[in-house]
Amino acid sequence: MNGDEGEKIVFEIGVVVPKMNQKEENEIFGCVEVLVNEFMKVGLKVERVQGISDEFIKLAAPVETLGRAAAELQMKKPTSIGMDLQFEWENADAFLRQPDGSLFSWCERFQCYHHLIYGTINKSKADITLTFDGKEIQWKEKESLLHRLESEGIVKQVFPLHDEMKRNKFLKSWALNFKDYTNQPIDEIYSYFGVKIAVYFTFLGMYTRWITFPAVLGLIVQLTDFGSLQFLVQPIFFASIVLWAVLFFQFWKRKNAALLARLQINNSVSTSQEYRVLGMEWSSLQSSMGLAKNVGADKTKVKAALQRYEWLGYLMRFRNDAIIILSIICLQLPFELFYAHLYEVIKSDIVRLGLTAVYIFVIQYFTKIGGKISARLIKYEINENTEYRADSLVYKVFGLYFMQTYIGVFYHALLHRNIKTLRKLLIQRMIISQVFENLMENSLPFLKYSYKKYRAVRNKEKCGKGSTGKVQFASRVEKEYLKPSYSASICEELEDGLFDGNIPNVAANNISGPSKPCENETIIFCLCSIKAFSGSKMSSFFFVKHFWA
Structure with missing residues (x-):
């Protein structure tokens, strides 16, 4: 979103703080005032927007500010000679640009923003006393101000903002362009x-x-x-x-x-990838080397320690797979068979439709719980590399989806051999699952967003009963803040x-x-x-x- 120095500055980060009264705004050591000054000291452009119930601090960074932050982070970027080198702002022309012409990619900019806004530390040799709503807050030496205000609940949220120009372009050329389907x-x-x-x-x-x-x-x-x-x-x-x-x-x-x-x-060749050729990731190798050093120079003991480490990984994977398989057999399989049996016994189409709707609703929570369990279990596995770790997760979650998708089909096809019932079941499941999916992914978030807007406007109207006129959102940043992720x-x-x-x-x-x-x-x-x-x-x-x- 940021291009060259002559390009228009775009506000990309929003910081949400409570709305202050006039007295607090005039305080020299007010938390929000100090935070804004610290943002400006590191080279960020600041714009303050008063919302209905909160204040929004919009942040933008010139490309030079981002470049110097990238140099401090020792960020590596591809160059025109085909090598990934550490970024230097003085030699910025030597580094490749993005397809849209900007120097930094989407994630590189936000990495620089994170470094800048959380790098606002107390550089003085003494604690600084800040005030907010009559309360004193001690900003300790070498402590991040943003972290401190987040822990105190003063900074409610830090979130990325949208570029209005890109927004309009995407709406016209992508979302609403139904010609190129x-x-x-x-x-x-x-x-x-x-x-x-x-x-x-x-x-x-x-x-x-x-x-x-x-x-x-x-x-x-x-x-x-x-x-x-x-x-x-x-x-x-x-x-x-x-x-x-x-x-x-x-x-x-x-x-x-x-x-x-x-x-x-x-993926540039690194030490970890060189060891991946041997089937071991660098972190795993370091752990194994640590074990070897602790045991001593005896080759027999070193070999035994490495074998124990390897077998421990096998046992942990076997334990996790057993947990998933037993959970599917003992919990999900009876539920799936119970639903399939009820669907076969019930004769009323309306009751069948209601049963399928309840089943789809419940099974989504089964999937969510099973996915969370699977994601947590693989954290306790000793996988040789990232690819094995990802495969392990896919196999576990695949078992959940396989049971949901095919156990009812197998039940009807093999036990009852009723193709008409099977066909009707599949059509109903497909239609209801699509309806639920659209409700959960689109309608429900929109309803939550609408309710938040209504509640914010209602609270504002209650606070200012004497004022006339309709309460409206003055800025788009407040709407973005109210929207659910x-x-x-x-x-x-x-x-x-x-x-x-x-x-x-x-x-x-x-x-x-x-x-x-x-x-x-x-x-x-x-x-x-x-x-x-x-x-x-x-x-x-x-x-x-x-x-x-």
């Missing part, structure tokens, strides 16, 4: 939202185009009567779908590799576990760490496959609509 402006999405969202919508656009073949083929098989050849149709259909899935997966791997190369996202995933735990907080999400109302592309294309494919059940343009519409309505 499957095309996605990937370069713009990457520059603004980061790697994670760009890969997701790249996959979604490709998936929407490729899904045309099985959709048309399935429609033909459903509506056409093949007569005596009917017994051959279903095997051919199944074989075609399997072949389609294999081809799609291979072409997606190529497209994903081309995308990462085009966006200049690569966006979550368009039916498997948040899988997503969080795979990316492990390394890829910041502009939807989450916080400032995250640096970006790391996922190292395993298979994992991204599995993640996106679980999520890609709606059209790419419709997903982009709801995604942008939720942020910028």
